[in-house]
Amino acid sequence: MTSTIAFHGAAGTVTGSCYELDLGGRRLLIDCGLFQGSRSLETLNAEPFPFTPRRIEAVILTHAHLDHSGLLPRLVAAGFHGAVHCTPETAELLEHLLRDAARISEQDAERRNRRRDRADEPPVEPLYAIDDAERALTLLRPVALRTPFVPVEGVTAELWNAGHILGSSSVLINHRGMKLLFSGDLGPDGATLVADPEAPSGIDHVIMESTYGDRARDPLDPDQRRDRLAAEVTAARARGGNLLIPSFALERTQELLLDLAVLINRGRLPQAQIFIDSPLATRITRVFARHAARLDDVEDAHVFEHPAFHYVETVEQSRALERLSGAIIIAGSGMCEGGRIRHHLIDNLARSDSTLLFIGYQATGTLGRTILDGARRVRISGHDVAVRLTVRQLDDYSAHADRNGLIAWARARLPVTGTLFLTHGEKDALAALAGALGADFADVATPALGETWVLTPASPAVRRGGPRADTAELLGRGWQNDYAELAVNLRRDLGRIADPARRRAAIAELRAVLDAYRRP
Template sequence: MSLSLTIHGAAQTVTGSCIELRAGKSRVLLDCGMFQGSRSLEALNHEPLAFEAPSIDAVILSHAHIDHSGLLPRLAAEGFKGAIWCTGETTDLLEFMLADAGRIQEYEAERRNRRRDRAGEDPFQPIYTERDALAAWRMARPVALGEWFEPAEGFRVRLWNAGHILGAASIEVEAGGVRLLYSGDVGPDNKAFHPDPTSPAGFDYVICESTYGDRARQRVSIEERRRLLEMEIVEARARGGNLVIPAFALERTQELLLDIAELSRSGRIGHAMVFVDSPLASRATTVFGKYAGQLEDTGGRNVFADPAIHYTNDVLESMRLNTMSGAIILSASGMCEAGRIRHHLFYNLPRRDSTILFVGFQAEGSLGRVILDGAQRVRISGRDVRVRAQIRRIESYSAHADQSELLDWITERGPIAGGLFLDHGEKGAIAALQELAQTRKLAPAVIVPEIGESYELSAGQPARRVRTGREDLRPALGSDWQNDCTDLALNLKRRLARIRDSAARQKAIEDMRAVLDSYESFRARKHDRAAK
């Protein structure tokens, strides 16, 4: 008997994690995440699921981040009746994460439908609603780390600490005579709150994330990290404007609060006004408070209740923050793709005295990546915004292992008898990690799958590919035509202004129109030939 594996997401991209395992008549998903980033990538969330939802017997969830859990409500709405197995901490967080995702879906659909540039187009539909989200959360079944359970006939599973965020786990699977380990997202060594990642060794197959497969970060202690944050806060306050930090509501916000509370308590940043402007981050922080006694680096106290920290939930209060100067504003989402952070960027990006501090990974095609890569203008909610603020970055808050830590984690899982799959990474990151894994002979084969690929797995044998991936999805991975179009549109007038002669500017416009007309004519001729 063998085990089949199909990749439905997070292959050569960092979002949309979803792997389907089949053994006999049983079908299990490892994660069911949402695609995030460019519009082309986000459009995949609206496509029909690659499987019939009622045919899935169970979901094993590695952690609560939306790129791993965000399509669970859609799965449930389309007929999934099984259980969603995860740690107790993930169960607690999932209630808030999924409900917030449902509200965002509803809000974004309403907002897009109000935009003038969508007049006459078909209404934009939310992927799911808040009600769908809460229905999915009620299907969660908490299980302790290291405890065997049977989510479906023929499957034995255990969860192990992944050291990534609160409740995050790697997933050990025994099915079809095969022993497999799915890393989920692996945290770095010496991370705040959590012990280092751990799990058993000796597998037929290991599936490992590759987010930072091409990057080696400078090793810093928590105190050294605090000094870097202290410097950014002091310099931002000296400029006189606001310090806006796009922060993932889950884990990144709480790590920042841990450090800001200590810097404030010790008087190193003066009397700073700190606002957590994300209802989701506020709710997630209550879960961290619940487990505060179990978290490392807190001294057993609830540091999230520090008097220097203000939690902003009211929309009007959120809007008033942009009439202030000298405030520290932590707001979600971390890649600036949705939520209140876009409101704060709209008002603070044009201000020369404001600072935007990035502390997390920015996927290709996301607004955060566009800003970080040096765009002079960006588009936010259909409006053009000039980038004048100081753009800064601290990498030491990453919740992902870097290249050397990933290689150590893979090595410690060995020997790997069948093969190593590398997922959850952009192409360059995966290629770098693949080369090193092959050089060090960490597995008989190092496989870089594409979305849609299927493999037959047998104990101690190389994986056998039985279905190729979806070539049509390759253009959607990374920055897409819509990112390039936005960049062109935002900078077109400025570039035309560089042409001093008015007649030459008019000629340039006419030439651009002619190019577009030629493409339209070509497509029309091609369509006519196909019709004949």
């Protein structure tokens, strides 16, 4: 029987990881992740799955990040009832992440339905409920690294350390002698907290992430990275305002806290008020603390209990931070698309003495990317805000391998007798990495969203169907980004028309254009 792979996510984008394997009639998923980024891309989360969930027999997760795991509750609600295989650490992290995602989904729907500007629109339904998350958690089946298991009849699998975050793995699939290797997200060599990635060689087909396929970073050891962080913190504190750091709750926050504690203990930074304003990050940090003895570069098991750290729990405590100046506030989400960082941005964006420091990837279409690209005004939760603070970026905390690391990892998998699929990357990164690896691999493909490929042993894969017709629209900025940019500047732009009559004429023309497009 024919074996195929379908790319339902992380194809031409860095989010929504989901690959469907049909191996001789046995169906399983590698990852089942949320789409995060532009509003257009996020609409895919609420679409019917492009497969029948009841026919999926098993899921294997590469790691706990929501763009790889966050649609599991919805998959369960749609009828999936098989096993979900992952490392023990991933299972432990998901206990917090999936419950939190469900709670946020329910709260966001409730909040949107209360908005006065939506009173005449149909109610918004949550993506999934807490009960769905609880049912998904009962399906988790932890598997240790390098321990073969059978996810479906006739298929063996094995998890290898991917070096990305706590519990992250690459997935080796063996079906009738054909070997498939899914890299998952790959970490850089020499990262703190986790060991370097490793994986087998001699593969038929490799499915590899490409997030930083077009970007090489200067090699840094932890002390060099801490030097750069110290310089950014010192400069921010000299400006006098707050230092905001949008940070992912999982891994990035813990790395940052480790470095801040080391710098303070070594006298490189004076004592500071450091607020971790993310209940999820607080819970995840406790998981890391329980595993402290097994984490790389952690010498003090109590490092996350440093007296400079203040873990903020309640909304009232979070709101009280707006009265501070000179504080360091670490809050989610990492791309500023949700979470408590948004109200801190509303409070601080217009302050010329405050600083916004990005330490993580900012995907196309996100608020973080918009600010990083130089927007002078943004719209946040109904507020139009001028951007006057200092915007900085520190790329040393990436949990992803850079271009050189990806190339080295791919070459270490040789010989690859079939196809190297490059996924989990945006257009430029995919093209750059494909060009760099073209001489090493007989066949390199960059599948598009919705494509299906036929897999055979020791031969290049053959595209059989797809892509989605709306792929280009989904992977761009999204019309909501264009609208926000227009709306936030509209009053000022109209005000620059000196003649009131010409100003009214401009408004009339805008209305006429909208009316023309609204007609069938």
